Amino acid sequence: MALTGIEIFKLLPKTNCGDCGVPTCLAFAMSLAAGKAELSKCPHVSDEAKSKLSEAAAPPILPVTIGAGETALKIGGETVMFRHEKRFENPPGIAILISDKMADADVDARLKKVKDLTYERVGLTLSSKLVALKSETGDAAKFAALAGKAKAAGDINIILMSDKTDVLAAGAKACADSKPLLYAATKDNVDTVAALAKETGCPVAAKANGIEELATLTEKLAAAGLKNIVIDAGARGVRQALEDQIIIRSSALNKKFRPLGYPTIVFPCEMTDNPMKEAMIAAMFLAKYAAIIVMSDFQGESLFPLLVARLNIYTDPQ
Numbered sequence: 001m002a003l004t005g006i007e008i009f010k011l012l013p014k015t016n017c018g019d020c021g022v023p024t025c026l027a028f029a030m031s032l033a034a035g036k037a038e039l040s041k042c043p044h045v046s047d048e049a050k051s052k053l054s055e056a057a058a059p060p061i062l063p064v065t066i067g068a069g070e071t072a073l074k075i076g077g078e079t080v081m082f083r084h085e086k087r088f089e090n091p092p093g094i095a096i097l098i099s100d101k102m103a104d105a106d107v108d109a110r111l112k113k114v115k116d117l118t119y120e121r122v123g124l125t126l127s128s129k130l131v132a133l134k135s136e137t138g139d140a141a142k143f144a145a146l147a148g149k150a151k152a153a154g155d156i157n158i159i160l161m162s163d164k165t166d167v168l169a170a171g172a173k174a175c176a177d178s179k180p181l182l183y184a185a186t187k188d189n190v191d192t193v194a195a196l197a198k199e200t201g202c203p204v205a206a207k208a209n210g211i212e213e214l215a216t217l218t219e220k221l222a223a224a225g226l227k228n229i230v231i232d233a234g235a236r237g238v239r240q241a242l243e244d245q246i247i248i249r250s251s252a253l254n255k256k257f258r259p260l261g262y263p264t265i266v267f268p269c270e271m272t273d274n275p276m277k278e279a280m281i282a283a284m285f286l287a288k289y290a291a292i293i294v295m296s297d298f299q300g301e302s303l304f305p306l307l308v309a310r311l312n313i314y315t316d317p318q
Contacts, residue, residue, distance in 0.1 A: 003033065003053070004033055005026070005029045005030040005032070005033040005034075006029070008029040008032050008033055008053060009025060009026050009029035009030075011045075011049040011052055011053055012025045012028065012029055012042065012045060012049065013025065013042070013044045013045060013046075015044060017044065019041075019042070019043055019044070020037070020041040020042045020043075021041060022037070022041075028041075028042065032053070034079075036079045036080075036086060038059065039053055039054075058261075059076075059077050059078065059079050060078070060079060060252045060253045060256065060261050061076045061077065061078040061079075061249070061252050061253070061261050061262060061263060062076055062077070062227060062229070062261055062262055062263075063075070063076040063077035063090070063263075064076045064203050064228045064229065064230055064262070064263055064291075065179070065203070065228065066093070066130075066157050066158075066159070066179065066180070066181045066203055066292075067157035067158070067178060067179055067180075068177065068178055068179045071129060071155045071156075071157065072157065072179070073093045073130060073157045074090050075090050075092060075093060075230070075263040075291035075292065076089075076090060076262065076263035076291055077089045077090050078090070078249075078253075078263075078289070079253070080253070081249060081250065081253055081254070083313065083317055084317055086318070087314075087315075087316040087317060087318065088313060088314050089314075090291070090314075091310050091311075091313075091314040092285075092286060092290050092291050092292060092293055092310065093128060093130040093157065093291070093292045093293070094128040094130060094282070094292075094293050094295060094303070094306060094307070094310070095128070095130040095131055095132040095159055095292060095293065095294045095295065096110055096113065096114060096128075096130070096131055096132065096295055096297060096298045097131075097132045097134060097269050097294055097295065097296050097297070098110050098111070098131055098132065098133050098134070098146070098150070099133075099134045099135075099136045100133070100134070100135050100136060100137050100139065100142045100143050100145075100146045101136045101137055107146065107149060110131070110297070110298075111131070111149070111150065111153045111156070113297075113298045114128070114129055114130075114131060114153075114156055114298070115129075115153070115155075115156075117298055117300055117303055117304075119304055119307060121308065121311070124311065126304075126307040126308070126310075126311060127307070128298075128303070128307065129155055129156050129157060130156070130157045130158075130159070130292070131150055131156055131157070131158055131159065132159040132161055132183075132294045133146050133147055133150060133158060133159065133160055133161060133171065134161040134162070135161065135162035135164065135167045135168075135171070138162075138164055138167060139167070140164075140166055140167045140169075140170035140171075141170065143160075143162065143167050143170055143171045144170040144171055144173065144174040145174070146171070147160060147170075147171040147172075147174040147175045147180070148174040148175065150175065151174065151175040151178050157178070157180075158175055158178055158180035158181070159180060159181045159183055159205075159265075159292070159294070160172060160175075160180045160181065160182055160183060161183045161184070162183075163184075163186075165189050165192045165193060165196065168182055168193065168196065169196055172196060172200050172202060173200075176200045176201075176202065179201065179202050179203065180202055181202065181203045181204070181205055181230060181292075182196060182197055182200075182202050182203070182204045182205065183204075183205040183207070183230075183232075183265070184204075184205040184206060184207035184232060185197075185204055185205065185206050185207070185217065185221060186206075186207050186208070186217070187208065187213060187216075187217060190206075190217060190220050190221065191220075191224075194220070194221055194224040194226060195224075197221075197226055197228075198224065198225065198226065202228075203228035203229070203230060204221065204226060204228065204229055204230070205229070205230040205231070205232060205265055206218050206221055206229055206230070206231050206232065206262075207232040207234055208231075208232070208233060208234050209234045210233060210234060211233050211244060211247060211248065211251075211260070214231055214232075214233050214234075214259075214260070215257075215259035215260055216259075218231060218259045218260070218262060219259050222258075222259075229262045230262060230263050230264065230265050230291065230292065231248070231260070231262045231263070231264050231265070232264065232265050232266075232267075233248065233264075236267065236270045236271055237271070238271055238272075238281055238284075241266055241271070241285075242284065242285075242288060245264060245266070245285065245288050245289050245290060246288060246289070248260045248264060248289075249288075249289045263291030263292070264289065264290050264291055264292070265290065265291065265292040265293075265294065266285045266290040266292070266293055266294070267294045268281040268282045268285065268293060268294070268295060268296075269294050269295055269296035275296070275297070275299065275302065276302065278295065278296060278302075279295075279302035279305070279306060282295060282306055283305070283306060283309055286306065286309050286310050286313055287309075287313055
């Protein structure tokens with residue numbers, strides 16, 4: 001059960017030092033209780049207090065890191081429903097889909113797009129260095145080779161997608177030190193994929209058929225000791241997918257329902273075969289409330305507007 005602001009205040013050092021960026025310990029405690037601050041901001045809190053405050057200190061939507069090093073993608077950590085309440089924290093990743101059915105030349109061309117489609121705007125560099133590698137052949141060796149090629153491209157974060165755990169494991173082995181997202185644990189393979197995520201130290205996605213099943217699935221992953229979880233309620237119709245995003249966000253923030261307190265992944269690439277409609281769907285999910293958006297392809301005329309929209313939405317309004 002979450003602690004109140006006063007209960008949290010009693011566990012803080014009460015020095016009012018301001019090192020956390022807030023003038024008083026009481027104000028910091030209230031921010032923690034509201035999920036609008038992180039306990040790590042206080043450098044003086046004791047280890048005993050940290051353990052007691054872990055539930056209250058965690059943001060309603062837990063942060064997840066995909067990748068390694070300076071170019072890793074950090075998602076989640078969100079604390080508000082609406083941008084004007086505070087700000088949205090971590091901009092979503094936009095991924096290009098690459099299948100192991102594609103010819104080598106097509107794979108190389110898509111990896112090159114990820115590198116080349118970079119834009120300068122108001123002194124900032126806009127890009128999306130994220131690839132979703134999908135196994136459609138079911139061939140473990142072929143998938144591992146694809147994962148190895150993406151890793152060799154450098155400075156690209158990776159999502160590995162397969163419904164076969166041996167294929168997923170082969171891909172993970174080929175690029176484990178790049179800390180790819182393993183997609184996905186389902187009700188049928190959750191134990192095996194959870195073990196793979198623990199063994200490799202990689203984040204894992206949970207995919208279900210509906211929100212209720214999804215909550216059960218994340219509880220199993222959390223019970224296995226996993227925290228870096230991304231969630232997919234499974235809807236591929238635009239309306240249902242949007243409704244799910246709103247329900248998940250509201251459940252985590254307003255109802256403090258921890259089993260849904262994770263960043264989400266959506267697939268506009270599976271919702272339409274019209275490239276411009278796909279871009280419009282992606283733009284909708286930038287605002288409501290996806291953390292990873294998987295596209296069928298990158299085209300400059302649609303990717304650039306999405307990157308600008310992302311920049312605007314995730315700029316601090318205050």
